[in-house]
Amino acid sequence: MRVLVTGHHGYLGSVLTPLLQAAGHEVTGLDTDLYADCLLGPAPAEVPNLRLDLRDVRPEHLTGFDAVCHLAALCNDPIGNLNAELTYDINHRATVRLAEAAKAAGVTRFLFSSSCSLYGAGLDDRPLDEQAGFAPVTPYGESKIFSEQGLTALADDDFSPVFLRNATAYGFSPRLRGDLVVNDLTASALLTGEVRLLSDGTAWRPLVHAEDICAAFLALLEAPREQVHAKAYNIGVSSENYLIREVAELVAEVVDGSTVTFAGGASADSRNYRVSCDLIAAEVPGFQPRWTVRKGIEELVEAYQRHGLTIEVFRGERHQRLRRIQALQGAGRLDQELRWTAGVPA
Structure with a gap:
């Protein structure tokens, strides 16, 4: 297929x-490039790239594509809390406009990177499946609900959306995020x-390796349309739900000489949920996840050492998304709407 990946950088x-x-797919990227140079190690090979703000995409940009894998978003809760209205504008309204443009251009498959954070506080102690109620605690989680609803309204015989409700990601990427719990x-x-x-560690969280999320995108892209049309899938493995303190203990086991500590005033995290990923396991046999959290921790240790990562770099703007945004704004390169200012190449 000819596939457009938004947020490919x-x-x-x-x-x-x-x-x-x-x-074997032909890939084009679309990215405004806020994080293009936020690298740990060599950059991946480049693909043809539409350097566009998601909010500016029109049908003519999407002509000729068979599918869209839509990743681009304000990517975490701290950024969402910085300006909630921008989160709704970019993560929700621009997502629906992108889908409308894709549909007008004749794109037939639309894979949306949603999130298990829409389950939020969790409504009970059982693992939540895709029919569970929503209880988001942040604008980020709420924006994913609104997007799924807007995309569902566009679904018909000619346009087929699929919703990937990703568990909390971890693992190495050339554009590493340090604001994810296992990576951090x-x-x-x-x-x-x-x-x-930073919390008391008593919250549940489903965890999934970045490579397994991407494997799910590939499997759902290639799955029969009638099997996955307009469906939501929790992305991960049902056995990979952890208390945050369990993750900390795993890290301490893998990293010799390290000990678990708590920040002063550490309290409970309101985001607290377990999920079931049995549906994708049953319906999409092409999805074969490979990672566990322990393996991911071991991979991260090796990658951090191989690339000579320091704590100063890790906690700086290169690997912390909110700090990157704030640094670009402080330098006058981004305005308050998170658009590049005059003089920055388009």
Whole structure:
């Protein structure tokens, strides 16, 4: 297929793009490039690139594509809390406009990177399947609900959306995110000797490796349309739900000499949920996840050491998305609407 990947210069996009190419698909990227140079190690091979703000995409940009894998978004809760209205504008309204443009251009498949964060606080202690109610606690989680609803309204015989409700991601990517819990705890352990928890560690969280999320995109892209049309899937493995303190203990086991510590005033995290990923396992046999959290921690330790990562770099703007946004704004390169200012190449 000819596939457009939005956010291809991001954390997941840098893993998904080469995976799709290796499977024989023709890939074009679309990215405003906020994080294009936020690298740990060599950059992935480039693909044809539409350097566009997601909010500016029109049908003519999408002519000739068979499918869209839509990753681009304000990617975490702290950025969402910085300006909630921007989160709704980019993550929800621009997503629906992108889908409308794709449909007008004749694109037939639309894979949307949603999130298990829409389950939010969790409504009970059981693992939540795709029919569970929503209880988002952040604008980011709420924006995913609105997007799924808007995309569902566009679904018909000619346009087929699929919703990938990703568990919390972890694992190495050339454009590493340090604001993800496993990546953060592993760096803290390796580079400071402390597995430092900012919460009391009692919250449940489903976890999934970046490569397994991308494998799910590929499997759903290639799945029969009638099997996956307008469906939501929790992306991960049902056995990979952890208490955050369990993750910290795993990190301490893998990283010799490290100990678990708690930040002063650490309290409970309101995001607390387990999910069931049995539906995708049953309906999409092409999806074969490979990773566990322990293996991911071991991979991260090796990658951090191989690339000479320091704690200063890890906690700086290169690997912390909110700090990157704030640094670009502070330098006058981004305006308050997160658009490049005059003088920055388009």
